Amino acid sequence: MTVSPELRTVPTIGAPRQASPDLLRSVFRRHAAGVAVVTAHGERPVGFTATSLSSVAAEPPLISFGVGTASSSWPVVSEAEFVGVHILGEHQQDLAATFARSGADRFGGGTRWSVGPEGVPVLDDVLAWLVCRVVARVPAGDHRIVIAEAVAGDPDGAGRPLLYHHGRFNALRD
DSSP states (O other), X not given: OOOXXXXXXXXXXXXXXXXXXXXXXXXXXXXXXXXXXXXXESSSEEEEEESOOEEEETTTTEEEEEEETTSTTHHHHTTOXXXXXXXXXXXXXXXXXXXXXXXOOTTSTTOOEEEOGGGOEEETTOSEEEEEEEEEEEEETTEEEEEXXXXXXXXXXXXOBEEEETTEEEEOOO
């Protein structure tokens, strides 16, 4: 096999920077992520926008997400047996912003939702949702990684996914 001369060159990269929270944020601003809202119910419903949602395993069906321990939702999520995970559509930028905003009335008049399986708040008009049983909360710096097993859900919402990239909510381009 012959390698073209232009493929033999090493690409120029920027000077490495010392690892820091700012470096991590800067790198992950370039990583496009799907947008989800995680909900739980204690004395009152809570929820937050998450871009850290991951599929962990198919057997059993496990997911994970990160949540900051300083988040107003953490006290409820830290004790919740079940959580809701909602995949947002591009038409739900306002909903994503509401659940991301500190001090917002997340379940107020602008949010359509109902009580779903296991008493978990389920948001209306999302692309897909799951209700999951929490199986672990793993310490990770100022966050916890929550691992949960799907017990119910609906994958049949209409629309295209909402993305988060470079500090903004975005839609897919054709």
